[in-house]
Amino acid sequence: MGPPPVVTGISPKEGPPGTRVTIRGEFLGTTANDLIGLKICGCDCLLSAEWKSKNKIVARSGPCKGRGDIIATTRSGGEGTSTVQFRGYHESIGPVKESAVWVEEAAPPSLPWGRRPMSPTAYTPPDPLGLSTEGEDCKFPEDELNELFPDGSGKLSDENFQPGWYLLEHHSNTSFEDLRAGMVFLQRKVESQKEGQLSFLKANTGAVMDQLDRLVLLKNMFEEDQRKNGKEPLPSLQAAIEESITLADSLFSEILSRKENADKTREALSLLTRHKFLFQLPASIDKNIRKKEYDLVVNDYTRVKNLFGNTDVKLFQKILAEIDKKIEDLKEKLHTRMKTMPINVQEQTKYIRLLISLNWEGDAAWIAITSRKDYLMGLMNKVKDHFKQKEEQESNEKGKRKQKESENEGPWSMTRAAWCGAACGALASELNALWPLARRYFAGELGGEPTAPQRHSNLKEMIIAAVEVFSEHMRECLLSGGGSVAGGGALPVDVLRTRLLANLRHLREAYDSLLKLDLPSQPLSIVEKVIFEYRVHGMVVFLQRALRRVKGLADAETWKVEQFSDYGAITILPHLLETYMNEALSSIHKCVLTSGRRESALLADGSEPAAQLLKHTQQILLAFVAVLRDLALQHDDEADFNNTSLSVALDQRLEDGAAGSMRGPGGRNWQQRLLMTGANAQYTRRRTLSNVTAVFDNFSLPKPTQPIQVTKDALSTLETTIAETYLEHKGDPLVGTIEPSMYMGRHKTDVETPVDDARPYVYEIINNLIAVHAEVDSICGAASSRYVRDICETVCEELARLAACAPVATTRSAALQARLEYTLLRFACAEHLTRKAENYLMEALAGIPPLETEEDKNRMDELIQGFKKRMELQLGSLNCNMETV
Structure with a gap:
C-alpha cells in the first residue's frame, strides 16, 4: 500500500454546481485507473474527474451547497484527506440574468378547475417589497446566515421562513428609505386584497343566495331519499357500479386491449429510444471487433x-x-x-x-513476458535445426570428396557463418523487446503483480537461460564441427580471416545490443565468455593452420639454393617457416587480438591464451625441426661405400656423371642434402628465430622466450646429429682406407734405400680430404670447417693408433720416413686441426726416434720444401680461405 492522497489546494474555492475545479495535492494516484473515488462537499464527482498526474486532478462540482472537504480515494493509497474546503451555492436566476434555461417573465395564468402548473419551481414570485434585485451581485455570505438563523430559511414558501434572512440575502445593500417604501407597498397590497374580497361578495350577492338555496334543496332531497331508501345506500350503489363496470368491459374490452397493446408498444419504443445505446451495444461490439x-x-x-x-x-x-x-x-x-x-x-x-x-483475471504483462521468453528459446532452436538440416543436405549433395572438404572447413563454412548471424540477430532483437517490456512491467505501468519478490528472480532466470542456450549453440556452431580446432586448414587465409571477422562481428553486435539494454552482469558475462573463447579459438586455428603447413614443408623442399649465406646454401624452408609464422601472427593481430567493448584482454600476462600461444608456437618451431631431421636422415639413395680410396677420392668428380638412381630430388645426392639441411638448421637457429621474435614484438605479442630457446637447443642437437651422421658416412670410409693404403705395395722401408718422398697413402689422405672439403665447401661455405675438422680429427686419431701399433723404427731411414709422412700430413691439415687432433699427431711423432744427424734434418727440410712446391695447388684447395669461396 502506498501513502493516502492529500488535497492541499483548489481553484476556484467556490462556485455553483458544474464548476470546473482544479485539485492539487500529493499521492493523487499513480495512473488514471488508480483513482477510484472523488467527492466534493459530499457529492460524487468521479465521472467528471480527469486525472492529470499524481499531483493534479480536474473535476466538476456536483449539486452541493455549503462548505465541504475534497476527498480523493486511490486503489494504492485508500481514502485521503483534505486541508482545504470548497463552498458550493445555488444562484437565483431572474428574468434578466443570463441563464441556460428559459425563465417565465410573468406568473402563469390561473388554470380552470384549480390545477397547478406541472413544475412549481418553474415560476419565481416577484419581490414582495416591489423592489428591484438587479445589481445585487455582492450577496450576504450564506455561512453567516446559517449562523444567524440556524433553524430558519429565506424562501417565502418554507414554513420556517425568516424575514431577516430574506432581507439580508436579497436586500443587504438596499437603503433604509427604500425598505420603508417597500414596506408601504407590501401593506397596500395586503389591504387591496382584503378590499377585493368584500367587494366580490357585494357584487355577487344574488349568486351567493342562489347557492345557499341550492344547498338547502340538496339537504331536503338527501333527507327524503334517506326516508325512502334508508341510511345505507351503498350496497345498491356498489351493485349498480359493478353492473356498469361489467357492461363497460363488455362494450370496450376490445378497445381497451388494443389500447393496452398500443401503450405497451409505445412504452417499448420509448424504452428503445431512451436506451438505444444499450440495445445496440452487442452489434456495435461485433462491428468494432471486426475493425x-x-x-x-x-x-x-x-x-x-x-x-x-x-x-x-x-x-x-x-x-x-x-x-x-x-x-x-x-x-x-x-x-x-x-x-x-x-x-x-x-x-x-x-x-x-x-x-x-477489461478487468481480465490474470497477470497479462507477465504472461506476455514468459511468452516472449519461450518464443526466443524456440526461435534459437529452430535456427539451429534449420542450419543443421541445411548442412546435412549440402553434405549429401556434394558427395564424399566434397563432403570431406566441407568437414575440413568446419565452423568456417558459409552455413555456419549464416547460422551465427541468424542466432545473434534473434537474440538481440528478442531481448530488445523482452527487456523493455519487463522494465515497464516492474515499473508498474502494465498492472499485474510486479512487486512479487519471485518475479524478479524468475525474470533473471529467464534471461540467463536464454543467454545460456545462445552460448551453447554458438559453441556448437563456431567452436566445434569437422576438423575441430584445425578446421579451415584447407581454406585460403583471406577467406579464413573474412569469415572469422564476420562471425566475431555478429557476436559483438549481439553483445553491444545487450550492453545497451543495461542487463545484469551475469548474462553479459556469459556472452562475453563466448566471445573470448571464440577469439582464443580463432588464435588457435591460425596457429594450427601454420602447424599443418609447417608439417607439410617436407613436400615443398626442392633442394634448390635460394640464398648462399654465411651459414651455407639455404633452401626455401627457413623462409617458408618465417612466412607461415608471420602470416599466422598477423592474422591473430588483425582478427582477435583487439578487445571490444568491456571485453577482457586476450593475451594478458599469465593468462591461459598467452600460454596456448607460446605452446603452439613451440609446437610449430619443433615441427620445423622435425621436418629438417626427417629430411636429413632420409637417405634411400645412399651410395655403397667400400674400403677403397678411389670411392672417396672420386666422389666429388663423379657427381656430374653419376646415374640418376644415385641422385635425390633436385639432382642432389644424400650427402649434399644432409649438408644443406645442416645449413638450414644453422641459419634457422641464428637468423630465422630472431626474425620470428621480432615479428612477435611488432604485433605486441608476448615474447616467445621459452619456445625460442627450446627450438635453439633442438636445432643445436640436430646440427650435431647431422655432423656426426656425415662423419659416420664420409669419414669412416676415408679412415678405413688408410691402413690398407699404408701397406699397399711397400710394407716396410729398406735400410739402403734413401728417403725421397712420402708413401702414396699420404697423398691419398690429402686427396680424400680435398674431395671432402670441396663437397662440404660447395654446400656450407664458411661453415664447412666444422665437418673438415671432424674428419681430420678422425684421421689423426687413426694415424696415432697405427703409429702405436707399428714396430719402432730402428733405422735412420725408417725414422726419417715416418717423421716425414706425419709432418707432411700435419702441415697439409694445419688449418683444420683441433687441439685433440694435434695431440694425436704429437703422440704419433713422439713414438718415432728423433733425427740425430744434421744431414737427416737437411734432408727432411728439403723433402718438405719439395712437397710444398709440388702440392701447392692441393694445399691451397684444402686450406683455402672460407670467406672467399
Missing part, C-alpha cells in the same frame, strides 16, 4: 457498466449478460493474440492494456 477498434469496445463496455451495472430490470440484465459473453470472448481473443508470436512490443503492450481495462 480491430478495441479501444471503442472498452470505452463502450465501461460506460454501459457504469450506467446499468446495478440494474434490476430483467431485460437489461439479459442484454448485459450477452454483452459480458462477447467481452469474455474478446478477452480470450486478446489473450491469444498477445501470446501469439511473432508480435511487436507496441502491439503486445496494447493488448495488455486492453486486458487490464
